Amino acid sequence: MGLRDIEKKIKVKSAFQVKAAELMIKELEQMINNISEVKKQLKKFEKKYGDKISENKDYYDKLANLREELGLPTEIGRFDWKETPTLKDKLTGRGFFDVLANEILEIGQQMISENGGIMAIGELFTQLNKTRPGRMVSIDDMYRSLEKLINTQLIPPYRVLDSGLKIVEFVPVEFSPDHDVILNYASRVGFVTKEDLLMRTSWTEERIDRCLKFFEENSIARVDRSYSEGVKYWFPGLMGL
Numbered sequence: 001m002g003l004r005d006i007e008k009k010i011k012v013k014s015a016f017q018v019k020a021a022e023l024m025i026k027e028l029e030q031m032i033n034n035i036s037e038v039k040k041q042l043k044k045f046e047k048k049y050g051d052k053i054s055e056n057k058d059y060y061d062k063l064a065n066l067r068e069e070l071g072l073p074t075e076i077g078r079f080d081w082k083e084t085p086t087l088k089d090k091l092t093g094r095g096f097f098d099v100l101a102n103e104i105l106e107i108g109q110q111m112i113s114e115n116g117g118i119m120a121i122g123e124l125f126t127q128l129n130k131t132r133p134g135r136m137v138s139i140d141d142m143y144r145s146l147e148k149l150i151n152t153q154l155i156p157p158y159r160v161l162d163s164g165l166k167i168v169e170f171v172p173v174e175f176s177p178d179h180d181v182i183l184n185y186a187s188r189v190g191f192v193t194k195e196d197l198l199m200r201t202s203w204t205e206e207r208i209d210r211c212l213k214f215f216e217e218n219s220i221a222r223v224d225r226s227y228s229e230g231v232k233y234w235f236p237g238l239m240g241l
Helices: 003-055 057-069 087-092 096-110 121-130 139-151 177-189 194-200 205-217
Strands: 118-120 166-169 222-226 230-234
Touching: 003 057, 096 121, 096 139, 118 121, 121 139, 121 166, 177 194, 177 205, 194 205, 205 230
Parallel strands: none
Antiparallel strands: 118 166, 222 230
16 A cells, blocks of 8 residues: 555545544534523423422422433422522522422431431431531521421421420321420430339339330330440430530
8 A cells, every 4th residue: 555545544534533523522512402402491391380390299209300310409490509598598488498408308218217207406407417518507597498398297396305405307206295205314315224214203114115115116216235234225316416
């Protein structure tokens, strides 16, 4: 093969490479334009059917999945990521606080197996900011988002113990006055023992066992049996205060 043939072959190969690059760029631009168009259509769709979407969990979940695939926040109606509340958010109570409320719900659901679905306010605040490194939220912002969850009946109102500790419940658990007494004692050190409860209350051993069994069966308390320290009932949701 002569020099001219080699030169011609190189030019043909280069031309193919340039053409391939042009086609790739054109296809990429088309994809970007398609995504932009989908986002525009999504905005129109959500503006038109926003209320109906919010009322139907299946519709909401499908739309949230689509948003995730598009790289958008999963909150309906929001097309940019927010780390702090704007003045509009503070005035309307929407936007940032809706996002925070969803994050709180996710944390509560994820930790049910560990704490039975109950968390002290302080522990919830700690866990919430663990998921937001470098973009911490204030306790006031968390309270405002919790109020949204309570007002929409996604979680029950706070349970306030005699010790002053506020507890958030993420599962529908029916607590009796006896349960509240034990939670109140546990809120001080994170655990209780049967012997301590016998001394602090005038209850029978059967009454105490019944309550402790309830906490254990609902994963609210964990049993730690130690030869040197006896049996302790730890309440993970009340720890880390």
